[in-house]
Amino acid sequence: MTQISAGKIIWLYGRPCSGKTTLSGSVAEVLKNRGKSVIILDGDDLRNGINSDLGYSLDDRHENIRRVSELAKILAKQDYWVVCSFVTPTRELRELVEKINSGMNLSLVFIQASLETCIKRDVKGHYLKAKMHNLTDFTGISSPFEEPVSFENSINTDEISIDEASQKCLDLIMN
Numbered sequence: 001m002t003q004i005s006a007g008k009i010i011w012l013y014g015r016p017c018s019g020k021t022t023l024s025g026s027v028a029e030v031l032k033n034r035g036k037s038v039i040i041l042d043g044d045d046l047r048n049g050i051n052s053d054l055g056y057s058l059d060d061r062h063e064n065i066r067r068v069s070e071l072a073k074i075l076a077k078q079d080y081w082v083v084c085s086f087v088t089p090t091r092e093l094r095e096l097v098e099k100i101n102s103g104m105n106l107s108l109v110f111i112q113a114s115l116e117t118c119i120k121r122d123v124k125g126h127y128l129k130a131k132m133h134n135l136t137d138f139t140g141i142s143s144p145f146e147e148p149v150s151f152e153n154s155i156n157t158d159e160i161s162i163d164e165a166s167q168k169c170l171d172l173i174m175n
Helices: 020-033 043-047 058-077 091-100 115-121 126-131 162-174
Strands: 008-013 038-042 081-085 106-112 154-156
Touching: 008 020, 008 058, 008 091, 008 162, 020 038, 020 081, 020 162, 038 043, 038 058, 043 058, 058 081, 058 091, 091 106, 106 162, 115 126, 154 162
Parallel strands: 008 081, 008 106, 038 081, 106 154
Antiparallel strands: none
């Protein structure tokens, strides 16, 4: 396998409960075992901390992604491999990630899973709350998720194990 260059941003995006967080942990572990300095930035973690002042409106989602993109860029410039796990529900937000990180070593990877699979994986009960109108602006129910135009950089977690998904992700980001 080709040696990986220093400093990279790996941006995993997809519906809530599609497997982004699980996959980010698996990929980060492999990269650490290969001697990389790795940091995981996860949507839930950041929304409980530096982005706790933000909600889920389109404006707040934009600010959330803007802040995280800037943070990822700073870390990647310091030769960290930054594994980001964020819903990033619109093409506009993914374009923002690309714009902020232009010139950086960036890989956006769509973590694809059917809505049915995401609902089955939802241990927090968010999908049920959203369907009962107790949770507003929830991606996939009361707020849209725009799939990418191309599925070239995607991993369907409906169809493969976490180990297979991790290997596929590593193959994608090495290119």
